Amino acid sequence: MSKFDFGQMPDREGFFGEFGGQIIPPELKKIMDEIDQAYEEIRQKPEFQEELASLLTDFVGRPSPIYYARRLTEKLGGARIFLKREDLNHTGAHKINHCLGEALLAKYMGKTKVIAETGAGQHGVALATACALVGIPCEIHMGQVDIEKEHPNVTKMKILGCKLVPVTRGTATLKDAVDSAFEEYLKDPVSYIYAIGSVVGPHPFPKMVRDFQCVIGQEARQQFQEKEGKLPNYITACVGGGSNAMGLFTAFLNDDDVNIVGVEPAGKGLATTEHSATLTLGKPSEIHGMKCYVLEDENGEPMPVHSIASGLDYPGVGPQHSYLKELGRVNYETASDEECLDAFMTLSQVEGIIPALESSHAVAWAMRKAAELPSDQTILVNLSGRGDKDADYVANKLGL
Template sequence: MRKPYLKSYPDKEGFFGEFGGSYIPEELIKPFEEIKKAYEEIKSTPKFIEELKHVRKHYQGRPTPISFARNLSNFCGGAKIYLKREDLNHTGAHKLNHCMAEVILAKHLGKKKVIAETGAGQHGVALATAAAYFNLECEIHMGEVDIKKEYPNVVRMKILGAKVIPATHGLKTLKEAVDSAFEAYLKDTDNSIYCIGSVVGPHPFPMMIRDFQSIISIEAKEQFFELECKLPDNIVACVGGGSNAIGIFSSFIDEETVNLYGVEPMGKGEKIGEHSASLTYGEEGIMHGFNSIMLKDEKGEPAAVHSVASGIDYPSVGPEHAFLKTQNRTKVGLCTDKEAVDAFYKLSQMEGIIPALESAHAVAYAMKLAKTLPKDKTILVNLSGRGDKDIDYVIQNYPL
């Protein structure tokens, strides 16, 4: 009998096939080993499980529901589209699923401060929320471009008590925010912990974040069966680093009848700097401490990237997503800026749900996919976040 996928990957060194691992400076080896050891110690203990379960139920508002997008489905005229409503999770996105757990881990380690990067600001808001709940200091690094683009979330982080540090080098977006956060963490590993915001980075973070985000698919599997008396035929999620996607995929990886689609940002075109489609146009490479598939420039360095959605404009992707793609377990879809904005408006006006621009990429692809399928087929979209943070930017740049 084949061993279940989630018990097989990653291996002890943090590899999903050839992807993953830990490629970090010598001064980070000890603190990352400390994090790995602590996680292995507490992850199966009744105290940790019960505390996380209590927080999710009585604070986060889990389980989040699944909604049938009836009007959108009728508009597309094909498969039925369902939405896993992570936008209804406290703070408005899936990010709190791992942030609460990471801060519990920080407290277990006796840390006083959490440090992180953020792109669209959802991870930053979630971590600031978790830090406030557990009474820890919080420092969030964010690209200067994204600070302007996602200003409502910057305000939220500050109100929640977090210190927001602008990343002012390079393209001043998500990659640079990660660089900046790593540098800050290096200066104070004794008192702080780096809480990575996606299934990226050195081992054990891709594994840990997957484990914490798997609650999405655990809930969805049971909920969808109650609605349709079967599993979904297709699951669709946007992919930048890939935390929401691996969250909705994880419990379905061994279900071979379920097609898994990771949707990448095609941005404005195929040229380097016009998109963030790492799995589609990238090649193997090491960045931010892990080996995966990444977009490279002519010098072999991380390439310039673009997306209308700040949370997914990253020149690499989580190593598990790279592995699942090379194993042909997941399929890669593409969505342009224009298609994402169109889906943003369509879902808002047809279902009364304003999605995050990141999530709108998944909605847009699901709409295209639905039109190719018969009406007895189903698509489950992970609606990873709500669009409050994006409304000013969308109205200013893509007016009605």
Template sequence: MTTSNATDPQQPGRFGPYGGSHLPPHLEAPMAEVAAAYESARQDPAFMDEYQVLLAKYVGRPSLLYRADRLTEHVGGARIYLKREDLNHTGSHKINHCLGEGLLARRMGKSKVIAETGAGQHGVALATAAALLGLECEIHMGAIDVAKQHPNVVRMELLGAKVVSVTTGGASLKEAVDSAFEVYAANADQYLFAIGSVVGPHPYPSMVRDFQSVVGREARAQFLAAEERLPDAAVACVGGGSNAMGLFSGFLEDPEVALYGVEPAGEGLETGRHAATMSKGTPGILHGMATRVLQDANGEPAAVHSIASGLDYPGVGPQHVFLNESGRARYVAVTDEQTLAAFTTLTRVEGIIPALESSHAVAYGMELARELGEEAAIVVNLSGRGDKDVDYVAEVLAARA
């Protein structure tokens, strides 16, 4: 499960100047325990075998690589393939790392898992893994997202999770992370913090990437089988960036495959109402990692906005910053309007309702397909399904009618 561009063994958790472990003293020992436990687990064939069996027999992997012929025809350009992570059990890529984190918690003798969630997909996946593995589960979620993503709140509670609505600050994903970290810090002997993306202190950016790397390995093999060559580009949405790192990991050693991460431009980069960290962020420290951060005039994490709750985060995974600065990946941004248009198009043209997060990738994938032309072929990671978003989207569209 080792991936390229992994961390420097001499500086664990570093991606060039980014990543690492920037923690208050009381969290240093718990995070070191997690890092040591993961390093042991990833080298244990029994642990990895159990994980792989769950991916196949419980999640339903491999997920489908689907050639979207009607979308391709509608767009006019490169052949568009969708990596159908929306077909996984629980409806997104999040189950891939949640099962790994749940297994790790059990291995460490923890009785509970705790996490943040934005759109609720990570929360649902972790609650599912906890139910399967006999663990208690606590999910912290911004109050704004609790209202937007009510179906996922119900799902988490039905699965036995305790959902904590966070009302401080912007009441969104960043505050949910802060709140969950506070509880974890006071109860690290009982809990494993199951971070939901390739963010946070070492080992989480590497650990979550490794558990998500199955997406890229499958996509590479499936595309070679379908086209007898590699794709011209791979496209995925980026908030923290777990689904993108999962897809990108399969192609990092293939320079002929362009990698595109798609961030939320929200209401427009010029408005300040966005969450495009790579486009507008500056180097900083956030949630225990050195990365790029959207910051206000006082150097604090800025208020951010995206129509997609799962991308509503003022930072980004440190490996993404490294890939951007090294030139291996390119990061672009699409607006809420473009995202809604892509959501509607894929739904009506292919009969596939995508998550609003994934719709960012679909929006740019359609644009890129037109640009590359009919001889090209691309893979777009459809990271999740849009069941959770349909009521909210219906309200937005009705208000604009």
């Protein structure tokens, strides 16, 4: 019996403890409630479950394997490191798991356009892919800084037929892309649907995205037990908004012997203002229709944030992560840009696996932790995406 009692999360109003909810105008609340109702209806339908399961198997390529990183483990000494290979999914990351669900929901609801934001471009590529598959128009908003940094994904989105909207306001990164996409959505929320790319935003999106991503942890729990005859001692994933992390963590929340660690970007250092360590240095506040931990400036506005990984530079975080931090069930730690680059290159050259810069934060923490632990301990890392999109950027940065 777990010492934690999570109950039904979220509650009917969309709260995880004090976090979450719908901090939105009344007219938008009606729309969100309709989405929630449609989601609860569609998820009960056997034909929806069968179609989604079939696509996850035959289109995405699930289940993704668990891989023992033997050479990395031997190099570091200490605990054995395992990787949940979400990088092997079609489109190269975990994002396709919830994008298929959201695209099918949009089609079920008769929406005429799917709108979304993207940071690193993985959500954008996955959503454009899913929309092409189900035959519904797609519009992606992306910060100009990220467009220049993640050019391969920009090209893929255009090839897949989506409309790409560059965002030049503010820092021209993820937070500004969210603002821009939401403004477009508000022009016609009855006909459009905003397919949020993480476990953030107003209810029901933190719940829906988590539910679609839970396949990661469900698979991993069974796979690890089959491989090792027990559960891992530690599981870890990077956290920006937090969808890949919730996808892994949910299946293990009631396993008290499993230590759960989310890894945030320390960027150029926690003593600077150039980081995205929301749960580490932020405080409870409101952003993008929800209550969660937020990094704010002296005026109470969301702080300009930084991470070498475009998918992690967000000043808020999923409300369920905020709740799990308060409960003490999940520990949230950090990895710097420098550690992330080192993990990126080490995994590439020792295991022949090029990880996304986002995922490299979790790899960096695992490398640091493994050396402190005895060899009978195990660490399972959610390798949430592949690094094709980051290869040119890293090569230029390191002068390769």
